[in-house]
Amino acid sequence: GRGHRGGVLTFGEALVGYAAASPSLAAATTFDRFLGGADLNVAVGLHRLGVPATYATVLGDDAHGDFAAERLRALDVPAVLRRASGPTAVMFKAGDGSGDPEVLQLRRGTAFALSAPEVLPGVAALLPGLGHVHLTGITLGISPASRQATLDLLEAAVGAGCTVSFDPNLRLPLWSDRDEMRDVLHAVAARADLVLPGVEEARLLTGSADPEAVVAFYLGLGAREVAVKLGARGAVGATADGNLVRSRRFAVEAVDTVGAGDGFAAGYVAGLLGGEPLQGRLDRAAAVGALVTTRTGDLDAMPDRTEVDALLAA
Numbered sequence: 544g545r546g547h548r549g550g551v552l553t554f555g556e557a558l559v560g561y562a563a564a565s566p567s568l569a570a571a572t573t574f575d576r577f578l579g580g581a582d583l584n585v586a587v588g589l590h591r592l593g594v595p596a597t598y599a600t601v602l603g604d605d606a607h608g609d610f611a612a613e614r615l616r617a618l619d620v621p622a623v624l625r626r627a628s629g630p631t632a633v634m635f636k637a638g639d640g641s642g643d644p645e646v647l648q649l650r651r652g653t654a655f656a657l658s659a660p661e662v663l664p665g666v667a668a669l670l671p672g673l674g675h676v677h678l679t680g681i682t683l684g685i686s687p688a689s690r691q692a693t694l695d696l697l698e699a700a701v702g703a704g705c706t707v708s709f710d711p712n713l714r715l716p717l718w719s720d721r722d723e724m725r726d727v728l729h730a731v732a733a734r735a736d737l738v739l740p741g742v743e744e745a746r747l748l749t750g751s752a753d754p755e756a757v758v759a760f761y762l763g764l765g766a767r768e769v770a771v772k773l774g775a776r777g778a779v780g781a782t783a784d785g786n787l788v789r790s791r792r793f794a795v796e797a798v799d800t801v802g803a804g805d806g807f808a809a810g811y812v813a814g815l816l817g818g819e820p821l822q823g824r825l826d827r828a829a830a831v832g833a834l835v836t837t838r839t840g841d842l843d844a845m846p847d848r849t850e851v852d853a854l855l856a857a
């Protein structure tokens with residue numbers, strides 16, 4: 544049956560980041576190296592919230608891949624790790640906390656050339672013991688191979704009785720054909736139990752930035768539940784049975800919004816698997832997202848359950 548079982552699997556591209564505490568990349572002199580990736584953030588976020596999470600990824604066979612593999616092992620989160628020939632994705636980030644950081648993403652996806660059968664065996668074997676799989680639009684756009692792997696994983700997850708969440712996570716540079724982009728992202732959203740779009744990407748994907756219209760669009764595609772992220776304005780959540788609620792808005796001092804959407808996803812899935820009602824899981828998601836913005840760093844910014852419960856109780 545569907546349900547919590549052994550926890551959550553996330554699948555995505557890990558990347559090696561270089562972060563500078565300077566106003567811009569051009570002004571940066573020294574960088575700290577870190578491990579990142581939207582789906583890894585979600586796995587770490589879930590783990591800190593007490594939900595068992597496994598992360599599946601493909602790394603390149605270069606020195607950055609070695610670094611990422613080493614950092615992954617040091618995290619407490621179990622990983623299904625594959626290596627492929629080619630460089631690992633790299634990003635540069637600069638920010639002094641006075642606004643959104645400047646980000647430069649390089650060599651996206653060149654390591655993501657493994658075919659689905661090469662990626663999936665380790666993952667598919669886990670599915671019967673898991674309750675939920677979280678996917679993003681990033682792996683749908685990286686390469687034909689990563690798209691097929693994502694679509695195959697979706698089928699395998701549904702077949703194994705797992706619930707599925709989907710963050711369209713629109714990265715425009717990955718897509719050369721906008722119509723194809725919409726078709727592919729909509730096709731996965733239609734199969735998902737839960738879709739988590741940001742309002743700005745929803746504008747590009749659905750033609751509307753009105754949260755209720757975005758909700759109606761995704762429910763109309765066939766999703767069972769939708770949560771639209773509205774940045775500092777919180778979020779709107781709705782289920783196919785006609786329930787629609789607005790999240791609480793948490794007044795926080797935001798210094799770095801990167802990772803807020805990933806924290807939101809972790810909080811939402813944690814609430815969903817924990818059996819919380821719609822308002823409760825939406826508020827939990829919004830609380831995690833708000834806490835992420837109060838810290839620099841991506842996966843390091845994910846709060847633990849105690850902090851989230853404290854904000855929710857405030």
Ligand code: ADP
Binds near residue numbers: 742792794
């Ligand atoms: P995404 O980057 O995926 O579009 P958002 O930036 O909308 O995600 O952030 C996800 C969620 O985190 C929001 O829906 C909101 O609940 C919370 N959040 C984000 N920024 C803030 C903020 N400045 N203050 C309070 N909550 C925030």
